[in-house]
Amino acid sequence: MSTFTSPSDQPYVLCQRDRALILATQGGLPLEPDPWEDLARQLGMSADEVLARFRRMQEHGIIRRVAAVPDHYRLGYRFNGMTVWDVADDQVSEMGRAVGNLPFVSHCYRRPRHLPWWRYNLFAMVHGTSRDEVEQKAGHIEALLGNASRASTILYSSAILKKTGLRFREQKKAS
Known part of the structure; x- marks a missing residue:
């Protein structure tokens, strides 16, 4: 078992069933009409238990969110611009x-x-x-920021980097 500190500072103990659920989903949810039921079958749990475990881990900050992550390159979005802005510290939030x-x-x-x-x-x-x-979208941001922005630039991606979150490895059982 692993112990984590949640956003509420209450320790959360990650049990073997939670760990199995994370291992089964860290590469993505099954592409099935009912992924929760599919996971439940794989892990020997009910779909209700799978959902309850996900919710509990999310409430404790173990899992931030469950969401679709489209491949924007395959969708035709090949230009990525990190717009950066110099905004007065008292206005940046x-x-x-x-x-x-x-x-x-x-x-x-x-x-x-x-x-x-x-x-x-x-x-x-x-x-x-x-x-x-990308520059038109940066122009919209510039208009929104108005005088709050003192300077800006756009940093364009020059390479595609594979992004992944934390990955667990299966624990090998001692023989």
């Missing part, structure tokens, strides 16, 4: 929430400045089918 709510921003977050080399503190990723589309 409010502005970050507004930018993060834009439908074309896939993720948005605040990062520390590293003066004098790096002045930007608000980051927002946008994807497009062309460089022009």
Whole structure:
């Protein structure tokens, strides 16, 4: 068993059934009409138990979310621009929430400045089918930020990196 500290600072003990569920889903949910029932059959649990375990682990911060993650390259979105903004520190939280709510921003977050080399503190990723589309979306962000933004630039991806979360390995039983 592993012990984790949840966002509520209450320890959560990850039991073997939780661990088996994580191992079975860390590469994605089964592409079935009822993935919960499919997992239940694989793991010898009921679908209700599978869902209850997922919910409990999510409530304790073990699992952040369960969501579809489309391959944006296959969808034609080959231009990825991390827009970076120099926003006044007393406005960055409010502005970050507004930018993060834009439908074309896939993720948005605040990062520390590293003066004098790096002045930007608000980051927002946008994807497009062309460089022009990314720049148009950055223009929408610029209009939203208005005078709150003192400077910005766009950092374009130059390579595709495979992103994955934490992966557990099966524990080998002692013989």
